[in-house]
Amino acid sequence: MGILEVKNVNKRFGGLQALGDVNLSVEENSVHAIIGPNGAGKSTLLNVLIGKLIPDTGSVSFDGQSVLGRKPYEICQMGISRVFQTPEIFGELSVLENMMIPIFAKRDGAFRMHAVENSSNEKAIIEQAEHVLESLNMADKRHFNSASMSRGDKRRLEIGMCLSQNPRLLLLDEPTAGMARADTNNTIDLLKQIKDERDITIAIIEHDMHVVFSLAERITVLAQGTPLVEDTPDNIKGHPKVREAYLGESA
């Protein structure tokens, strides 16, 4: 039984069957990639996992608890962190402040009214935030305006913000989309480092095969809303069904 269990999930948008009978099990402490051609239902599946969409039928459970019908912040508090396709960071805040907010959330829960304390007196939080920044090699950028950084640095910051909460499952939605080659490689290295250093499960949705094959331990191929095969990267590479799904029958 995996840490994340998706059972018989169906989702229709009008006449379009976006997800049809999806079953998926992500093993704890593994890196599981979900790949598929455009329109395969990858993003829909992700939105179901994080509570943005509610499936028509089926169940999604994390560590034995259903995530369906919960609000995004509740799902996050269960231990699921999400990295978006375009980095979602607090652009108007400094890098250090960006890093402090998830640590506040981890300590104080969904809401706490500390309106007259001084945030620069929160030594423990700042220390922890700086520690994470150091592990990301971003300590020298702590007073930067986060919106002015490169795509790669924003991604790095976003991943750091997620990690600072010690999530059990990290969901990544095309983490290298729109990135320069060097930034892509940096991101891959960062994810490898995370995998080696922590007890964490990583589920990754990706287009870039280079990224998928450098990281994944298991791969699920989605096509037209249904899982086609699930196997190790080596077996996926030569799988005829996968070639067919990606390249069309004639290939």
Added chain:
Amino acid sequence: MLGLHKKDFNLLLIVVVLAMLAPFILNPFPENSGLAQFNAGYPDLMQKFVIFGIFAIGFNILFGLTGYLSFGHAAFLGIGSYSCVWMFKLLGYSVVPGILLSIVTSGIFAWLIGIISLRRSGIYFSILTLAFAQMSFALCYSVLSNPKFNLTNGETGLQVYNNDPQYFRGEGSPNVPHFFGMEMNATHKMELGGWLFQFNTGYYLCAVIMVLAFYLSIRIFRSPFGMMLRAIKSNNTRMNYTGLNARPYTLAAFVISGMYAGLAGGLLSAVDPLAGAERMQWTASGEVVLMTILGGAGTLIGPVLGSGLIKYFENIFSKINDNVLHSWFSFMPDGIEDLMVTLIHPFVGKGWHLTLGVLFMLIVIFLPGGLVEGGQRIKRLISGKKAADETEDEATQSTPAE
């Protein structure tokens, strides 16, 4: 000092000094000089400066930090005013219970309106708040002032009559609003050379409260709570996926800023015990938006500067009539004098809104950060520094907060 960083503390100090010395600073011209009409150091106007300063500081906690643009904040101002006058009618002329009640009632109303309005964001939130404010206006203007149940006294406005109970009014206590016996409208006049300086009790009470309100707003800006509010403005999606529930944060900001508005409304009644429904009209709500943007939304001192500027225009520019203009240009030949007066006429007197509108457009286009950004640019020009990474809102304006 006082839990503030040096920069913030200096800013607070500047505000304290300006507020305390305002009767001098705002009266730069001798009494019988031609420029005396530009003096703003008379009690009525000085009171408006600080009271609307409080209103704008509170509005900025909502709009500047969370980005939620409320178009109905005047409703809380009006609710505060009515609450305060009712305390005068029922208890007596001491301003303390009135001001306290105005904060409490506006807080309750802000909570109720906030719960509903904050279900939406962006323009829909603005429209919802506007709708609530217009409903409040209609209620106060007509619905709640029928002979059977007269809560607001309709068009006439709520005021204190001789046959009101005033249960706790002490023997021999003043027959006007007072703060522990000090009459709000008492003014001490000091003549110094050609100058006339006026020190008004009501003004100083409001100024002290404004300083306290300003101090509290600095604390909120620098607190983790303030950081969360800025995070909501910056990226609500990330906020939710960080495990934080944005709703209670925005609601708390809305209630706090509603209470600031109520406090301002209560003070308006405390210095002049008459509350009318027109205080709740949408133009009044729009005015506080203008004040905040003009001064610099999201900055500490900006709203105070903005409210000062607008109230100055409203009271000083509107007094310049054709006679004044003719006397200014009397040194010119007749034809040119008439031409100048005709040209300037639309922008002064009753047309002061036109000047304000032009000024507002210029500031929004060329100084999106408001007067505070202007001040920072001037500062940088003087110190010769290039546009550094000073995007933070530490505004150290040295121009007087008129």
